[in-house]
Amino acid sequence: MTQNQINQSAWAEKWPAPAKLNLMLRITGQRSDGYHLLQTVFQFIELCDWITFHPVDDGRVSLQKPIPGVPEADDLIIRAAKLLKAETGCEQGVRIEVEKNLPMGGGLGGGSSDAATTLVVLNALWGLQLSMEKLMELGLTLGADVPVFVYGYSSWAEGVGEKLERIDIPEQWFVVIKPNCHVDTKEVFLSKDLTRNSKSIRIADFIAGQHQNDCLGVVRERYQSVKDALVDLSEFSEARLTGTGACVFAQFDSEEAAVSAYRSLQKKWQVYLVKGVNESPLFSKLKSGNIS
Ligand SMILES: C[C@@](CO)(OP(=O)(O)O)[C@H](O)COP(=O)(O)OP(=O)(O)OC[C@H]1O[C@@H](n2ccc(N)nc2=O)[C@H](O)[C@@H]1O
Numbered sequence: 042m043t044q045n046q047i048n049q050s051a052w053a054e055k056w057p058a059p060a061k062l063n064l065m066l067r068i069t070g071q072r073s074d075g076y077h078l079l080q081t082v083f084q085f086i087e088l089c090d091w092i093t094f095h096p097v098d099d100g101r102v103s104l105q106k107p108i109p110g111v112p113e114a115d116d117l118i119i120r121a122a123k124l125l126k127a128e129t130g131c132e133q134g135v136r137i138e139v140e141k142n143l144p145m146g147g148g149l150g151g152g153s154s155d156a157a158t159t160l161v162v163l164n165a166l167w168g169l170q171l172s173m174e175k176l177m178e179l180g181l182t183l184g185a186d187v188p189v190f191v192y193g194y195s196s197w198a199e200g201v202g203e204k205l206e207r208i209d210i211p212e213q214w215f216v217v218i219k220p221n222c223h224v225d226t227k228e229v230f231l232s233k234d235l236t237r238n239s240k241s242i243r244i245a246d247f248i249a250g251q252h253q254n255d256c257l258g259v260v261r262e263r264y265q266s267v268k269d270a271l272v273d274l275s276e277f278s279e280a281r282l283t284g285t286g287a288c289v290f291a292q293f294d295s296e297e298a299a300v301s302a303y304r305s306l307q308k309k310w311q312v313y314l315v316k317g318v319n320e321s322p323l324f325s326k327l328k329s330g331n332i333s
């Protein structure tokens with residue numbers, strides 16, 4: 042099969058942009074530019090936005106329908122596509138269709154994942170041949186979480202989230218609650234009450250059960266619905282915050298236990314029942330479609 046034939050069939054397809062959970066998050070310091078140094082564990086979940094790329098002749102990049110509340114020029118999908126063109130001088134155009142399923146500002150990384158899927162898939166469709174390392178570097182200029190979605194495997198992350206080490210962790214079931222509020226990441230990091238001096242730990246400590254999220258205290262105090270969700274979820278299993286929130290989640294050893302908690306919490310909350318996966322669904326699809 043030639044590159045051209047591969048491109049032709051892949052243009053019409055829907056590409057997943059999965060969500061992530063931060064299974065723990067420690068803030069170990071701060072850089073001179075204000076960004077915080079983290080230790081975190083990312084795992085993907087099988088809850089995805091879906092993105093389709095349509096070729097256009099006029100060289101322009103646009104969205105078929107802007108995401109409500111996000112001006113098109115600010116959309117990370119548009120910014121990622123334009124960044125690829127600027128970096129490579131590519132003159133091709135694209136109209137991008139998004140099926141948005143991930144709640145925004147929930148700590149599930151939807152915007153970052155959309156940007157990563159755009160970088161990875163357009164790199165292939167446009168035949169740009171940028172390396173994964175280059176795409177991760179470009180992605181980091183869009184957001185701290187973009188590199189892990191480009192990398193595509195569960196990771197132990199340090200720095201601001203760009204120093205990644207692949208880890209394989211049990212692929213368990215999760216129940217995720219989206220409290221009815223939007224947490225501003227920047228505001229959390231600006232809080233004077235935030236813990237910024239956690240001791241660094243090792244992967245083995247995380248595996249042994251060290252699940253602390255240093256943002257939890259600040260977010261729980263500022264957002265009553267996050268606090269309430271943590272209380273309700275902790276009736277079933279250890280309740281944790283992903284990223285800077287607002288979503289909270291709990292892990293279950295069996296699908297039955299997760300379903301039971303999901304059914305009960307569904308009466309009161311916007312809730313998702315999802316499986317954790319170590320390989321990003323984007324990469325599973327790229328491998329099966331043979332265009333990586
Ligand atoms: C902390 C995490 C963990 O996954 O939280 P979530 O956003 O997923 O909840 C992310 O790394 C967030 O990444 P992302 O949401 O892309 O953040 P960015 O847009 O890069 O940064 C938003 C703002 O938060 C602050 N910020 C962000 C990341 C970081 N390590 N230190 C910071 O101080 C900066 O003030 C920055 O201007």
Ligand SMILES: Nc1ncnc2c1ncn2[C@@H]1O[C@H](COP(=O)(O)OP(=O)(O)O)[C@@H](O)[C@H]1O
Pocket residue numbers: 108110111115116117118143144145146147148149150151152153155156226284286287
């Ligand atoms: N394609 C996109 N999808 C979601 N949010 C986007 C997108 N492009 C830009 N954004 C902006 O990024 C913000 C954070 O969104 P998101 O990545 O979903 O949350 P989080 O970083 O908490 O996981 C949104 O509030 C929105 O303003």
